Amino acid sequence: MKFQENDKINTKVKIIFLFFIGFSILMSSSSIVAQKDxxxxxxxxxxxxxxxxxxxxxxxxxxxxxxxxxxxxxxxxxxxxxxxxxxxxxxxxxxxxxxxxxxxxxxxxxxxxxxxxxxxxxxxxxxxxxxxxxxxxxxxxxxxxxxxxxxxxxxxxxxxxxxxxxxxxxxxxxxxxxxxxxxxxxxxxxxxxxxxxxxxxxxxxxxxxxxxxxxxxxxxxxxxxxxxxxxxxxxxxxxxxxxxxxxxxxxxxxxxxxxxxxxxNVISNTDITIKAVHSVEFKIQIASGKNKIATKSFNFKGLKNVQRVSVGKFYKYYYGNTADYKQVKKSLKTAKSKGYTSAFIVAFKDGEKISVQEAVKIK
Ligand SMILES: [Zn+2]
Missing domain, CATH: 3.40.630.40 (Zn-dependent exopeptidases)
Structure with a gap:
């Protein structure tokens, strides 16, 4: 009899004990989530x-x-x-x-x-x-x-x-x-x-x-x-x-x-009010050809900061490097007035050539 009662008590203790363990596991796991540093x-x-x-x-x-x-x-x-x-x-x-x-x-x-x-x-x-x-x-x-x-x-x-x-x-x-x-x-x-x-x-x-x-x-x-x-x-x-x-x-x-x-979990950059994530550049292509010409202004009818880029066997000569489309249109006028009548605007995104239309949209 005594034996049995002891057993009952033991079972009760065990249940309480298990419940306690379960509860504390639950608590600690939820506190791990809450305490993420x-x-x-x-x-x-x-x-x-x-x-x-x-x-x-x-x-x-x-x-x-x-x-x-x-x-x-x-x-x-x-x-x-x-x-x-x-x-x-x-x-x-x-x-x-x-x-x-x-x-x-x-x-x-x-x-x-x-x-x-x-x-x-x-x-x-x-x-x-x-x-x-x-x-x-x-x-x-x-x-x-x-x-x-x-x-x-x-x-x-x-x-x-x-x-x-x-x-x-x-x-x-x-x-x-x-x-x-x-x-x-x-x-x-x-x-x-x-x-x-x-x-x-x-x-x-x-x-x-x-x-x-x-x-x-x-x-x-x-x-x-x-x-x-x-x-x-x-x-x-x-x-x-x-x-x-x-x-x-x-x-x-x-x-x-x-x-x-x-x-x-709502991280996004859709609310970015800043447009200049991509670097878009406009330039005027004033000339191209097989001749490698020093980019001194006296070689380019007085135009300063001319850039030479080699493309295969050819060289392309650019002028008026800017991120501003309005500015590049002004530079185009300047280039034409100096005699580069066939000069035209080109655009680059992160260094890759893209269409001028596309570049204007990004800006
Ligand atoms: Zn610093």
Whole structure:
């Protein structure tokens, strides 16, 4: 009798115990779902022996670091976000190492923060995603940001075959990077929209180019150019606590919206208000033939910046390279007035020749 009762109690204990185990498995698995961390790697450009640009006396490496830390601080307070930095102080970090930090952490997003410079009074904020090649102006920015490679030890081994001066030397995007492109464009446009509409910074748009630091990562990645330190007014703003806080706010709010959209699985770049994703170029073809002619203006009736491209055994001569269709029409008039009466407009998308009609539609 006693035996039996004990058995009954044992069974009850067992049932309660099993129920408890089942319940805790259920709880822990649901909490795993709830606690999924989004790992965001924030990369402050330059650092240490590489000051970045020094436009109007402000150091890019310092501003990039302050904004990067401020972005991280704003994001780290969120329960489901884990923030990592490629540098938290004034140290030199190789470009490949920056990507490596993100890859090792299996990060969900990589944001590299920089400031631009120019010989003119140019200003405004822009956001870049990786692209095979962009236009000449973007290439200049990519070249500046990539130039740090030469300060690294053994750079020739680490960046095999990569010619920082030539967009053409780039073999192509890896499949993975292409898969990331939609997400990269989505976060880039959210950031850029905040810069433009919330902060009223001049919109230099979302653009694609070949930034080495973005090539090193295997997750959605963007590179932000906060503004131009060479522009006194913008440099002063970016160097101020207020400016840094506002720019960091614009970036961190964009990241939160991006993560929100990820959760809802509604990431798309259909709401991108920025058109300049593809680099479209117009040119005037003024001549073609078997003769290789030096592209000096005196050889081309005074036309400057003539470009020669070899096509098989022939050479084509182009003039008036621009992304602006109105501008190329003006250049066509100029070319005709100089005597190139049969000159005509040609168009290229990402370096590939396309019809002018198609190019106008993309613009
Ligand atoms: Zn930079």
């Amino acid at each position: 989004y790992v965001i790697v924030i990369d402050a450009g330059h650092g240490g022996k590489d000051p970045g640009n020094l436009g109007s006396g402000y150091k890019e490496k310092n501003i990039a670091l302050k904004v990067a830390l401020a972005v991280g601080k704003k994001l780290a307070i969120k329960k489901d976000i884990k923030v990592l930095y490629t540098r938290k102080n004034d140290v030199f970090v190789n470009l490949w190492k920056r990507g490596d930090v993100a890859n090792q952490a299996k990060a969900d997003l990589f944001i590299s923060i920089h400031c631009d410079s120019h010989t003119s009074n140019a200003y405004g904020a822009g956001t870049f995603v990786l692209g095979l090649r962009g236009n000449k102006k973007n290439l200049e920015i990519a070249k500046r940001e990539n130039a740090v490679i030469f300060k690294e030890d053994n750079y020739k081994d680490k960046y095999k075959g990569f010619d920082t001066n030539s967009a053409e030397s780039v073999i192509g995007l890896s499949l993975l990077q292409e898969e990331n492109l939609d997400k990269s464009l989505a976060i880039a446009s959210l950031i850029q929209n905040n810069f433009t509409f919330k902060l009223k910074r001049l919109n230099r748009k979302v653009k694609q180019d070949n930034f080495q630091v973005l090539r090193e990562t295997i997750m959605p990645s963007v590179l932000v150019e906060l503004g131009f330190l060479t522009n006194k007014k913008e440099g002063r703003y970016l160097n101020s606590k207020k400016g840094q806080d506002q720019m960091a706010g614009a970036i961190s709010e964009a990241v939160l919206k991006y993560i929100h959209n990820l959760k809802l």
